[in-house]
Amino acid sequence: MSSKSVPRNKIPWYPAIDEEKCIGCRECFEFCKNEVFEWDDENNCPKVVNPLNCVVGCSACKNLCSQDAISFPKIQDIKEIIRELRERKDGEFTK
16 A cells, blocks of 8 residues: 555554553564554553554554554555545645
8 A cells, every 4th residue: 555645644554552451562562663662661561652653554563462452443444544635636735
């Protein structure tokens, strides 16, 4: 999915953490080299602190999570958002 013509801040693609399911294994935190997560020692789980660092379409951290504690928006919804943004009548994006 190519989103290069759409500003990243307009694409709501990033993980959400279910703290109730998270067991604090750190797999997602250690895997992600884009600094999307920060480790929360108090709650022993990752926090999404840089959501726009997440690569659009990447869900590798979700696939690593044995507890299914990470979720993403539906990829089809994201594709629709990107399509709509590309087709804006004025052809420009607002920041």
